[in-house]
Amino acid sequence: MEKRVLGKSRTEMSLLGFGCMRLPCDAKGKIDEREAFTLFNMALAAGVDVFDTAYTYHDGQSEIVLGKWLKSIDRTKVRVATKSPVWLITSKEDFFTYLQKQLQNLQVTYIDDYLLHALDQDRFEKLKELGVFEAMSQAKEVGLIKRVGFSFHDEFDVFESILTYHPWDFCQIQLNYMDTHYQAGLRGLHLAESLGIPVRIMEPIKGGSLARLPAELRSILNEHHPHWSTASFALRWVASFWNVETVLSGMSTRIQVLDNLKTFTNFVVMDEAENKMILEIAEKMRERIKVPCTGCRYCMPCPYGIDIPVNFSYYNDSYIYDNLEQGKDRYLNWMDSAERASACVRCGECIPKCPQHILIPDRLVEVADRFKEDSQ
Ligand code: SF4
Ligand code: SF4
Structure with missing residues (x-):
């Protein structure tokens, strides 16, 4: 398993992280715990040591299921990452209340990587006013949190404000070869690199879309390497940026776990020719765009409620x-x-x-x- 050691904490961790937002479920939508444990064990045995969840994933069940599994293994062998539900926080005390609940859910005494979840401009301003940043530093000082970070969903300028506001240990952004200019994007990745802040990547396969390319584009990848999956190219593309500490993949099946393990065991950085091929594929996909909407939202709100x-x-x-x-x-x-x-x-x-x-x-x-x- 490929490992990286980045940032001021110099902590070693696996380049592949297990995202616990799409765990296997039964017909009623409840997490299939036995199968989830099997997937976790497969990943752990192959050297994956980053397990990422959030208070709200699977309606609150993700942390609880992960916590049960953590009890069955040596907890010190993994890095537990979870996120504070900042939109539910209305006071500084709330920050600690949710943190305590999360420690209980996960059945642990500390969280390795704690993130403020899905920051945007409004939430950032609110958390500053409430004193949540001080609360987070206090929690770190007393050892309840080992490293602090934030996940992000807004425009680049907001990302820059947040990234330069606090002494972050890491940050988490959405990045894949189709979303290079979306939200923080590549500019955000490079800014974090210049500040010495390692980056975690979410949605590297764009919610699975980059694992299901149109046939004509899939065949380009198959010709390049017939035994590598389309998803593996997307994962290798983001993982080839050296300031990426972990690429999170929300794995639901054994096939996905095995495929991802294959990609990150004996990991190979993308060479120039492969990078060019991927960017050409991205360009071909962009040519399929029917409406040149950039998502700027200047047209909003529509008085009739259309999004x-x-x-x-x-x-x-x-x-x-x-x-x-x-x-x-x-x-x-x-x-x-x-x-x-x-x-x-x-x-x-x-x-x-x-x-x-x-x-x-x-x-x-x-x-x-x-x-x-x-x-x-
Ligand atoms: S104004 Fe609306 S329709 Fe036009 S690009 Fe922006 S989001 Fe798209
Ligand atoms: S109702 Fe239709 S035309 Fe009118 S503002 Fe909304 S989207 Fe535009």
């Missing part, structure tokens, strides 16, 4: 990844009917606000048509 950029994002993804079913599922099940393209009344208020000059109501008609219940 314009999310509609366009699902629509574009359904072409980029050649996956109509996934797009329809997200459109019909992840969005309220009032947010969907089909609820647009064509008032036209959004049109002058769009810097990309997208004729939003016309394009929303296309979205609604592609995702209507009986479309194929």
Whole structure:
């Protein structure tokens, strides 16, 4: 198993981390503990020592299941990472209350890597006002937390403000070869590197999308190496940046675990030719984009409640990844009917606000048509 030693803490850890947000579940949606333990044990036996969860994963069950497993092994052999549910915190004391609950859930006396979960501008400002940063430092001083970090979902400028505000041990960003300019992006990775702060990567396979490339693009990778999975290329692409301490993969099946272990055991950094191939594939995928929406949200809010950029994002993804079913599922099940393209009344208020000059109501008609219940 490839290991890295980075940052001021100089702590060695596995380059592959087990993300516990997509654990195997039974038909009722409850975590299948036996199977989850099997996956954890497979990973641990191969040298994975970073296990990453959060207070809210699997409706609070992820920490509890991970805690039961930790009791069955030598806890000192793994790094336990979890995240403070900052949106539930309304006082400095709340920070400690949730931390205590999480220590109980995980059945541990300390947490190796504790993150403020999903920081954005508003949450950052609120936590500063509440004194949560001081609380976090106190928890570290008394040994309840070994290293502090944050996971992030906002624009680059906000990332820069947060990264330079506190003496972080690490940070966690979304990065994959399709999202190089999304949120913190590559700029964020390089900024962290310049500050000596190691980075953890989430969504390296873009929620599984980069494991299911359109056939014509998959064949390019197969020609390059017939025995490597499409997911392995996505993982190697992010893991080849040297300031990445761990790449988190939310593993649900034994096949996924085995495939990831293969990628990170005898790990090979991507060479220039492979990097060029991956960037060409990304470019080919971008050529499939139907609506040039950048997700800037200048058109929002729509007075009728339509979530314009999310509609366009699902629509574009359904072409980029050649996956109509996934797009329809997200459109019909992840969005309220009032947010969907089909609820647009064509008032036209959004049109002058769009810097990309997208004729939003016309394009929303296309979205609604592609995702209507009986479309194929
Ligand atoms: S045209 Fe449609 S999406 Fe645009 S503001 Fe009006 S209702 Fe909302
Ligand atoms: S303003 Fe235009 S580019 Fe920006 S999110 Fe709205 S539709 Fe997309």
